[in-house]
Amino acid sequence: MKKLLFVVFLFTLISFNQVYAQTNNKSMDNKIEDILKQLTLKEKLDLCHAQSKFSSKGVARLGIPEIWMSDGPHGVRAEIAWDSWEHAGWTNDSCTAFPALTCLAATFNTDLSYKYGKAIGEEARYRKKDILLGPGVNIYRTPLNGRNFEYMGEDPYLASKMVVPYIHGVQENGVAACVKHYALNNQEHWRDHINVEISDRALYEIYLPAFKAAVQEGKVWSIMGAYNQFRGQYCCHNELLVNKILKGDWAFDGVLVTDWGATHDTKQAALYGLDIEMGTGTDGLTSSQKNAYDNYFMANPLLKMVKAGEIDESVIDEKVRRVLRLMFRTTMNKSRPFGSMNSEEHFNVAREIAQEGIVLLKNKNNFFPIDPKKTQTIAVIGENATKIMTLGGGSSELKTIHEISPLEGIQKRFKNAKVLHAMGYASGPSVYGRVIDSKLNTDSLKTEAIKIAKKADIVLFVGGLNKNHHQDCEGDDRKHFSLPFGQDNLLNEILKVNSNTAVILVSGNAVEMPWLSKVDAVLQTWYLGSEAGNAIADIISGDINPSGKLPFSFPVKLEDNAAHSFGKIAYPGDGTNQEYKEDILVGYRWHDTKNIKPLYAFGYGLSYTSFTVLEAQTDQSTYQKNELITVSCEIKNTGDKKGAEVIQLYVSDLEASVLRPLKELKSFKKIVLNPGESKTITLEISTNDLAYFDDSMMDWKLEKGRFKLLIGTSSQDIEKTITIEVN
Structure with a gap:
């Protein structure tokens, strides 16, 4: 009863x-309809474009507030001046710098994604922001893309699963997440005009799923359009992407915001779904014209078109409804919390994400962990051991209360050791949009590095990329796949005098590793934010067992990457057009299907302990459409340390009538086990997840036949295989 x-x-x-x-x-x-009736046409249009670098107007006479935005997605950006890109000079706008989203994706931990969103949402709310411009979910297509560090990897399923809890966490604070950049903004080079040509199948299977999940599962309140063109129309006012797919098929009820300066045509902006125009004419009020903001495409030019009868006012009303709906969810939401800033809890969240995202790629003879109690000499070599990484990168730059460098973290943790440091190489100042060479003497830096390497018991080379122009930075792409600033040569010289060397890579991208066979260990550490050095020390000391997994493939050489296998028309394009000739075969889909062995596979990452999948089985062997497939797996920690493993479930279609990837990720779960402990976990997928997009019918198609379920610890390390039948 x-x-x-x-x-x-x-x-x-x-x-x-x-x-x-x-x-x-x-x-x-x-309420929205009541307000709409009271607005003049000019007031309606004022709601649809910027009034400053990061705000749009309200309606003062009706008490309707402004909308304030801030760059993300790794922290709340320092205040920018009203009408220029200069910093406003506030003293209370320092934030918690969270790890870059490549690191978050590498955790394969959706609970951490929620924690991340909640914490950054609290910081945005405390700073009185209504829209946080992030997270980014553009697919990692080429390792040269300067903005890959802001995104969630090469796999649409992984990105979809990680973006949803982030959105939930942010929006619980009454702050709108703004998922970006919709869509196909997969390079920075020529981003402001390049026209992308791609098949419908690749569009729907690879490049749209994370955006769709953000809308339909995350219920995101705003989306940022991309700079580039798609099939001849700019993405911020694209009839197919915005009207048909985003607002039609997906029923998105939020606001589409431009990227800054990404609007190009008044009529298209009006008719093809743009709601708020930002950044057009970046000199703003400093223009020689009376009021540059009134000359935005969606300001006076649109006002004239409506008054002339060329565009119906109902088109504007639909935009205003969306803007007001956003306001009721954010700035006019009286029940939203107050937020918090730079709390101990936020720094702990940043550190936890960093710990779980660091990926151990190589660990010959158990180089790591290093005993912090041992008396020895440690040479820490490399500019990245001390370089501040929160300052660069373009719009994701941050002003943080503190950023613990790798060197500082190592010095604090290894107090019994004598820690020596030499720069070894230098990159020059961090300047957005320009490359400035260092004035330091290269030979002197190298000589000093080799000198301390000879003295040391072990060498930790802290190198990789940085967030300067032509590195991991907005505005353009990398020029080379190799390490910059002579690092490869320096490493080879160090290895001649001390073979007991490990490499700690700081980057948001894959890099070439010609020295890999000679070094004992490699740790991929991303851009880790405020707690970078502490998290790195946590891993190399063994206080934390690494559990990160690569969210994208590391090719041996650049030509092994799919986008670079079809000539310049595929990347970077011919200056006008670009064709995604690899189609659906992105990342590990390309490596597996074409049998091109990667240097390190998607989903790969080592631990200080070991795991094995003892058994795996499904609840039945034959399934129908719309049916749930439940896979149970028993995993055992066969080592002597507590640790976490990510069990990954891939699917292979054995009887496909069209080209399909050899395998595709369809589920994953992270599990923590004590030494000798085993647990059974369940992974669930729907038979509908086995469908492919049939562009002849413009819909998803599930074919009957046999499928393999592949259970493993990376896309290359499959431990159990189950064959099922779908009717």
């Missing part, structure tokens, strides 16, 4: 919540 009463109560509560939500939505819609 008690169980029955509880079920009745639960059903009543759910029904009440549904009715309450519907009532709230109806109440909001009624």
Whole structure:
């Protein structure tokens, strides 16, 4: 009887919540319509474009507030001046710098993604921001893309699963996440005009799923359009991408915001779904014209077109409804929390994400962990051991309260050791949009590095990329796949005098490793934010067992990457057009299907312990359409340390009538086990997840036949295989 009463109560509560939500939505819609009736045409248009670098107008006479935005997605950017890109000079705008999103993706931990979103959302709310411009979910297509560090890797399933909890965490604070850059912004070179040509199948299978998940599962309140063109129309006012797919098929009820300066045509902006125009004419009010903001495409030019009858005012009303809906969710939401800034909890979240995202790539003879109690000499060599990484990168630059460098973290943790440091190489100042060579003497830096390497018991080479122009930075792509600033040569010279050397890579991208066979260990550490040095020390000391997995493939050489296998038309394009000739075979899909062995595979990452999948089975062997497939796996920690493993489930279509990748990720789960402990986990997928996009019918198609379920610890390390039948 008690169980029955509880079920009745639960059903009543759910029904009440549904009715309450519907009532709230109806109440909001009624308020929006009331406001709409009171607005002049000029006031409506003022809501649809910028009034400063990072804000849009309200309606003062009606008490409708402005909308304030801030760059993300790794922290809340320092305040920018009203009408220029200069810093405003505030003293209270330092933030917690969280790890870059490549690191978050490498955790393969959706719970951490929620923690990340909640913490950064609290910081945005405290700073009175209404829209946080992030997260980014553009697919990692080439390792040269300067902005890959802001995204969630090469796999659409992984990106989809990681973006949703991030959005939930941010928006709980009454701050809109703004998922970017919609869509196909997969390079920085020529980003402001390059026209992308791609098959419908690749569009729907690879490049749209994370955006779709953000809208339909994440319920995101805003989306940022991309700079580039798609099939001849700019993405911020693209009839197919915005009107048909985003606002039509996916029923997105939020606001489409331009990237800064990505609007190009008044009529298209009006008719093809743009809601808020930002950054057009970046000199703003400093223009020689009376008011540059009034001359935005969606300002006076659109006002004239509506008055002339060329565009119906109802088109503007639809945009205003969306903007007001965003306001009721954010700046006019009286019940939203106050937020918090730079709390100990936020720094702990940043550190936890960094710890779980660091990937151990190589560990010959158990080089790591290093005993912090041991008396020895450690040479820490490399500019990246001390270089501040939160300052560069373009719009993701941050002003943080502190950034613990790798050197500082190592010095604090290894107090019994004598820690020596030499730069070894130098990159020059961090300047956005320009490359400035260092004035330091290269030979002197190298000589000093080799000198301390000879003295040391072990060498930790802290190198990689940085966030300067032509590195991991907005505005352009990398020029080379190799390490910059002579690092490869320096490493070879160090190895001649001390073979007991490990490499700690700081980067948001894959790099070439011609020295790999000679070094004892390699640690991929990303850009880790405020707690970078502490998290690195946590891993190399063994206080934390590494559990990160690569969210993208590391090719042996650049030509092994799919985008670089078809000549310049595939990357970077001919200056006007670009063709994604690799189609659906992106990342590990390309390596596996074409049998091109990667240097390190998608999903790969070592631990200080070992794991094995003891058994795996499905609940049945034959399935129908719309049916759930449940896979149970028993995993055992066969080593002597507590650790975490990511079990990954890939699917292979054995009887496909079209080209399909050899395998595709469809589920994953991270599990923590004590030494000798084993646990059984379940992974669930729908048979609908086995479908491919059939561009002849413009819909998803599930074919009957046999499928393999591949259970492993990376795309290359498959431990168990199960064959099922789909009718």
